[in-house]
Amino acid sequence: MAKTKKKSSKKGATKKTETTKPVESKNPLADAKTAVKETKLALTGYYKENKLSRKKDYADDKDHGNKISKLEMDVETANENLGKVKAEDKASKPAGNRKTKYEYPAEIDTPDKRKKYRQEQRAIANGGKKKASKKKVDKEAGDDDAKTAPKTKGKREAKKEVAKKEVTKKKVSKKKSKPAAKGGDDD
Numbered sequence: 001m002a003k004t005k006k007k008s009s010k011k012g013a014t015k016k017t018e019t020t021k022p023v024e025s026k027n028p029l030a031d032a033k034t035a036v037k038e039t040k041l042a043l044t045g046y047y048k049e050n051k052l053s054r055k056k057d058y059a060d061d062k063d064h065g066n067k068i069s070k071l072e073m074d075v076e077t078a079n080e081n082l083g084k085v086k087a088e089d090k091a092s093k094p095a096g097n098r099k100t101k102y103e104y105p106a107e108i109d110t111p112d113k114r115k116k117y118r119q120e121q122r123a124i125a126n127g128g129k130k131k132a133s134k135k136k137v138d139k140e141a142g143d144d145d146a147k148t149a150p151k152t153k154g155k156r157e158a159k160k161e162v163a164k165k166e167v168t169k170k171k172v173s174k175k176k177s178k179p180a181a182k183g184g185d186d187d
Helices: 028-049 065-092 109-125 134-148 155-168
Strands: none
Touching: 028 065
């Protein structure tokens, strides 16, 4: 037979957790995060233990109001502390210097000057030759192919073309002639 533990059925009995003094560690950010988690767990544990709803306001409740407000304040202070630690951690890290492809001289300080400098350096690297843009190369190659190769279309292209023609056709609607004015010529 397996032994089962009996739960205490005393009303109002709450579990007391041991509080330990915070120990300075090498990673204060991790400590702050765990503190936030612990305080949130304490609050949710209190709600579950007393079968309370998070949606309901217990500020005026005699039994739970003080305890819940204290736990909520603990969560807020832990979050504020976490924010401070994150700000300190970010400030303590040096700004990351990105590696760039070009070493700019000191007199080149604006983005426009940098752009011109890069263009000059690329021109020097290419031996003074300018590269033709891809669009021009594609158009020139496309013109030659269009002249020599017969035009064949796949099913999808044919369907697209038919659909375009249908869309571009204008709908012609006949205007209704206006009825003749009454009281006119009755000869």
